[in-house]
Amino acid sequence: MVSIIKVTSVQDTSGNNETTTANIKKAFDGAAKSYVHFNGGGVSGSVSIYESSNKSSITDNATADFTVTATSAMNTTQYAVTVSANNSVTNFAGIRNSGATASLTTTTERYYSTNTGSAFNDANFVMSATFGDLA
Amino acid sequence: MASIISVDTLQDSAGSNEITTANVKTAFDDRVKAFVHYTDNTFAVLKSLNVSSQTDNGSGDISYTLTNAMGDANYAALGEGGGNLSSYYSRIPTHHGSTSTVVRMRCTNSSSYSTGDVYRASSAIFGDLA
Numbered sequence: 001m002v003s004i005i006k007v008t009s010v011q012d013t014s015g016n017n018e019t020t021t022a023n024i025k026k027a028f029d030g031a032a033k034s035y036v037h038f039n040g041g042g043v044s045g046s047v048s049i050y051e052s053s054n055k056s057s058i059t060d061n062a063t064a065d066f067t068v069t070a071t072s073a074m075n076t077t078q079y080a081v082t083v084s085a086n087n088s089v090t091n092f093a094g095i096r097n098s099g100a101t102a103s104l105t106t107t108t109e110r111y112y113s114t115n116t117g118s119a120f121n122d123a124n125f126v127m128s129a130t131f132g133d134l135a
Numbered sequence: 136m137a138s139i140i141s142v143d144t145l146q147d148s149a150g151s152n153e154i155t156t157a158n159v160k161t162a163f164d165d166r167v168k169a170f171v172h173y174t175d176n177t178f179a180v181l182k183s184l185n186v187s188s189q190t191d192n193g194s195g196d197i198s199y200t201l202t203n204a205m206g207d208a209n210y211a212a213l214g215e216g217g218g219n220l221s222s223y224y225s226r227i228p229t230h231h232g233s234t235s236t237v238v239r240m241r242c243t244n245s246s247s248y249s250t251g252d253v254y255r256a257s258s259a260i261f262g263d264l265a
Contacts (some may be wrong), residue, residue, distance in 0.1 A: 002143045003141075003142050003143045004143065004144045004146055005140065005144070005146070006148050006150060007145065007146075007147070007148065008147055008148045013137075013138050020147070021145050024159055024162070025152040025153070025154045027163075027166065028154055028158045028159065028161065028162035031161065031162040031166050032167070032261055034165075035165065035211045035261040035262070036211060037210060037211040037262070050209035051207075051210055051211065052211075053164065053261070054165075084212065084214050084215075086241070127212055128211065128213070129261050
């Protein structure tokens with residue numbers, strides 16, 4: 001049986017650090033639902049995850065074309081994703097999505113990395129965070 | 136002695152705003168660990184969290200130092216920048232040269248892709264604190 005406590009606020013035993021239950025829920029609603037930092041193949045040639053939360057795998061679809069899969073799905077495909085990437089100190093990378101092709105599903109995000117001339121190019125580092133509601 | 140309540144779910148006293156204890160932990164673990172919004176032209180920090188100082192390494196090349204360090208250098212660092220509205224936007228590749236305590240950002244302009252100062256820039260990082 002699930003246990004439930006109904007309480008307006010939570011505070012520590014010293015009476016400090018008080019926060020309302022409503023604000024605890026807002027903190028969860030606004031938290032990143034997943035993030036990832038991965039090698040886009042530019043470092044060693046093989047895609048690999050450095051650090052992540054709620055990400056299960058990365059697929060290297062082709063040069064500079066990545067699909068990242070979440071462990072727990074989002075509830076719609078309308079969530080927000082922010083992405084940054086780079087290659088090296090002097091060779092910057094950009095990120096662009098797949099244009100007309102849907103790049104987001106409830107469980108996957110697809111990124112394309114570019115070099116400074118906007119041509120597709122494997123990035124050294126690709127980092128993203130996802131915001132919205134889990135399913 | 137620490138006091139602990141073991142419970143699966145919290146609700147407010149009206150029975151609304153329900154959240155599981157597991158999601159309370161997720162909200163803490165996956166929250167942003169540091170952010171900064173600054174002007175590069177004057178290098179003034181407008182708003183920040185968990186940032187103790189910033190360093191101007193050169194044109195378009197800045198770093199900020201964390202008050203509380205990350206567990207390692209593998210955290211995710213995101214950044215965006217804005218240039219002169221009339222001529223170009225800027226983008227910010229981040230992380231090259233970053234450490235567990237210093238986040239390094241480099242800004243480029245969109246016309247030449249050369250490193251250059253931006254008008255305003257923001258960055259946020261995600262991962263585990265030390």
